[in-house]
Amino acid sequence: MQLRNLGTQGLKTSQLGLGCMGMSEFYGAGDDAESIRVIHRAIELGVVFLDTSDMYGPYTNEELVGKAINGKRDQVTLATKFGIVRNPTNPTVRGFNGKPDYVKKSCEGSLKRLKVDMIDLYYLHRVDPATPIEETVGAMADLVKEGKVRALGLSEATPATIRRAHKIHPVSALQTEYSLWSREPEDELFATCKELGIAFVAYSPLGRGFLTGQIKKFEDFDLTDFRRHSPRFQGENFQKNLNLVKTIQEFASKKGCTTSQLALAWVMAQGDFIFPIPGTKRIKYLEENAGSLNVKLSNKELAEINALSPQGIAAGLRYSEAGMKSVNQ
Numbered sequence: 001m002q003l004r005n006l007g008t009q010g011l012k013t014s015q016l017g018l019g020c021m022g023m024s025e026f027y028g029a030g031d032d033a034e035s036i037r038v039i040h041r042a043i044e045l046g047v048v049f050l051d052t053s054d055m056y057g058p059y060t061n062e063e064l065v066g067k068a069i070n071g072k073r074d075q076v077t078l079a080t081k082f083g084i085v086r087n088p089t090n091p092t093v094r095g096f097n098g099k100p101d102y103v104k105k106s107c108e109g110s111l112k113r114l115k116v117d118m119i120d121l122y123y124l125h126r127v128d129p130a131t132p133i134e135e136t137v138g139a140m141a142d143l144v145k146e147g148k149v150r151a152l153g154l155s156e157a158t159p160a161t162i163r164r165a166h167k168i169h170p171v172s173a174l175q176t177e178y179s180l181w182s183r184e185p186e187d188e189l190f191a192t193c194k195e196l197g198i199a200f201v202a203y204s205p206l207g208r209g210f211l212t213g214q215i216k217k218f219e220d221f222d223l224t225d226f227r228r229h230s231p232r233f234q235g236e237n238f239q240k241n242l243n244l245v246k247t248i249q250e251f252a253s254k255k256g257c258t259t260s261q262l263a264l265a266w267v268m269a270q271g272d273f274i275f276p277i278p279g280t281k282r283i284k285y286l287e288e289n290a291g292s293l294n295v296k297l298s299n300k301e302l303a304e305i306n307a308l309s310p311q312g313i314a315a316g317l318r319y320s321e322a323g324m325k326s327v328n329q
Contacts, residue, residue, distance in 0.1 A: 001046030001293065006077070006275060007172025008197040009151040011120060013077035015268060016293060017049030018042045018286070019203060019279030024061035027209070028222030030281055032064055039068035041283050043075050045290045051175075051203070051277045053081035053125055054110050058088055062113040073116055079173075079201075080114065081125035081155060082106035083136075096326065098128030100139035107143050121173055123153035127329035133157075133165050141169035153201070156327040159192040171198050176327075178202035178274070180211055180263050180305070181232075181244060181314035186270075193273060205267045205276035206260055207314075208232075210241060212285075213249045213259040231316035240315035247308045257295045260285070264292035266305055 003012040021027075023035035039050065052065045062080060069076055082103065085095035110119060122143065124136055143149040151172035154165060165171050174193055178185050178200070185200065193200045206212055208227055215221075218228070218238055227233045232241055245259065252262040260278075267276045278289050297305070 006199040007151060009170055009172045011151050011172060013049040014047055015275055016047050017051055017275055017277035018047050019277040020050060020052045020061055020065055021056045022279045023281045024057045024064055026226045028225050035064060035281050036068040038281060038283055038286050042286055043072055047290055048076045050076050051079045054106060055084040055086050058086040058091060059113060062110055066114040077120045079121035080110050080119055081123040083125040096126050096128040098124060098131040098136035100135055103136060103139035107148055118148060118150060120150045121153050122149040123155050123175055125155050126326050127157055127161055129329060133161050134168050137165045137168040158328050159188045161329060162192055166196055173199040173201050175201040175203055177204045177318055179205045179207045180266060180309040181207045182318055183311040200274045202267055202274055202276040206263055206278050211245060211259060211263045213245055232314060237316035244309060244313060258288055260288055261292040261295050264289060265295035265297055269297050269302055
């Protein structure tokens with residue numbers, strides 16, 4: 001797989017990445033041994049951009065990724081995040097911390113759990129409204145100077161916040177939800193990233209699995225699956241969004257690819273600066289997703305897909321009302 005520049009700070013990686021979050025939490029029970037096999041298979045396929053966070057588990061996903069890349073560190077681009085605070089004894093409670101001392105403490109913890117000397121891309125997972133972004137990024141920049149981090153990223157930040165951060169230290173990547181049913185970044189965020197040379201890392205590019213076409217009814221979700229509490233999967237919203245998926249499925253069928261492959265190919269066709277990181281804990285779906293790199297969409301096809309799934313078509317907020325308060329900061 002061809003590697004491409006991720007931002008302007010010298011990082012090169014695969015355009016298609018692997019989100020590791022669901023291997024440890026949020027999407028039902030996981031299997032660590034199988035997840036490690038998935039990561040190893042991803043590396044074989046050239047999908048070497050691995051994404052995790054200290055809040056996944058919490059902490060256990062970084063430990064899992066650390067085990068998987070043992071002996072393979074030089075083959076992967078390793079990204080992790082900090083800033084969402086969770087207590088393992090009460091994991092449903094969330095807090096935010098971007099204070100300089102917490103930045104450095106979090107990085108040390110991630111390095112130990114991942115069993116590496118350096119993190120390739122270190123994100124602020126959510127902007128802490130109580131701490132000026134200049135202070136947070138200043139501490140992150142110190143990590144670069146100390147050789148503990150190669151490049152810096154932000155997640156769910158507004159253009160204004162990105163610009164303030166970028167003045168302190170170059171931001172290499174912005175990670176925000178983007179897919180056929182979450183197209184809001186196409187406005188100011190894309191323009192800001194292009195202007196500043198920032199890569200856009202698209203999380204949930206398959207609509208938290210909904211755009212795969214595999215989810216048919218609410219009961220398909222495991223009792224521990226967080227999507228049971230997500231507005232887009234509730235009541236009438238579920239059926240409205242299912243109708244959207246059906247139109248995408250029909251288009252994919254005519255194209256001769258799967259719905260997942262079409263959705264990922266569409267994301268990547270929006271620009272070379274966009275890096276989708278679909279998550280999976282099954283080799284079958286990993287290989288299917290990798291096949292999206294072979295799906296080429298003409299301008300006519302892109303226009304047709306855009307008409308089928310215009311911005312704002314998804315029914316329901318992408319997070320709960322409380323969750324939405326932590327994004328676009």
